[in-house]
Amino acid sequence: MLSARDSRKGPGKGTKTPEARRAKETRIHSIAGLQKGRGFAGGFEIAGAVYGFEYIPEKAEVAIGKLNLVGNLSVVDPQKNRHVRKNVRLVLQSTQGGLGGAPTPRMDLPASAEAAASRRNQMSSASASDRPLPVTESTGPLSFVGVMYLRFEPLGGPQLGVPADLSHLQLNARLYPANGLEETLQYLYGRVTDALYGASPDPVSANAFVKDLNQVLSRES
Secondary structure (H helix, E strand, O other), rough: OOHHHOOOOOOOOOOOOOHHHHHEEEEEEEEEEEEEEOEEEEEEEOOOOEEEEEEEEEEEEEEEEEEEEEEEEEEEEEOOEEEEEEEEEEEEEEEEOOOOOOOOOOOOHHHHHHHHHHHHHHHHHHHHHHHOOOOOOOOOOOOOEEEEEEEEEEEEOOOHHOOEOOOOOOOEEEOOOOHHHHHHHHHHHHHHHHHHHOOOOOHHHHHHHHHHHHHOOOOOO
16 A cells, blocks of 8 residues: 555656756747838748748837837748737847938828927937937937847747747847838838937837837738
8 A cells, every 4th residue: 555655656757847848949049030011021940941930010019118019920830831929029129220321201100200300309409519329320310220129028939830949039120121111111110219229218209100100000011
C-alpha cells in the first residue's frame, strides 16, 4: 500500500515546464517590412523555411507618450496557409532618418496643416541658439522618418503558424513610398515622431497628427 507521500507523483522526467519549452525554441528578435499601402509586408526564415507576413494598422493612438498602432497581423507559412491575429498592438520605440527629399502630404489634412504651422511658428520664434538639436537624426523640422522600430505585444508563435518564440518581436518598418497614400503616411509618421519623441515634445500637435493619421488609415488602399 502506497503512503500519501508515495502516491503524490511529480512531473515525469520527460515533462517540461512552458518556460523550459520556450527556452529551447528558436527566438525571433526582429523582422523587416517594407511600406505597402496602409501597412507593411516582408518575410523571414526559420531553418531554411520561408514565411511571409503583412501588418495592416487599423488605428493609431498616443499612450504614455508613445505612438501605438493597432491592427491585423497575418503570416503565410511555407505550405501557403494564412494565419491571422487581429488587434495586434505595436509601440514605436525609435526611428531612423530617411534619405532624399522630404515627403509631403498628398491628401487634404486640415488638422495636421494647422498643427504643423503652429510648430513652425514656435520654432521660428526661438533664437537659433535656443533651438534644441533633434534627439535623433529622424526628428526636427528639416528631417523625416525613413525607418520605424516598433515593438509587438507578446505573440504566440503557434497561433501564427510559426515554430518560434515571438514574445519579444520587433518590426523594422522601412518607409519608402511608391504612391500618394504611402507618402502621406510617411509624412504623418514623421510629424508624430517629431511631436512625441523630439527635443520639444508637443502632445497637442501629436494628437492632431494622429487624428489625420487615423483618417488616412481608415481609407481603402
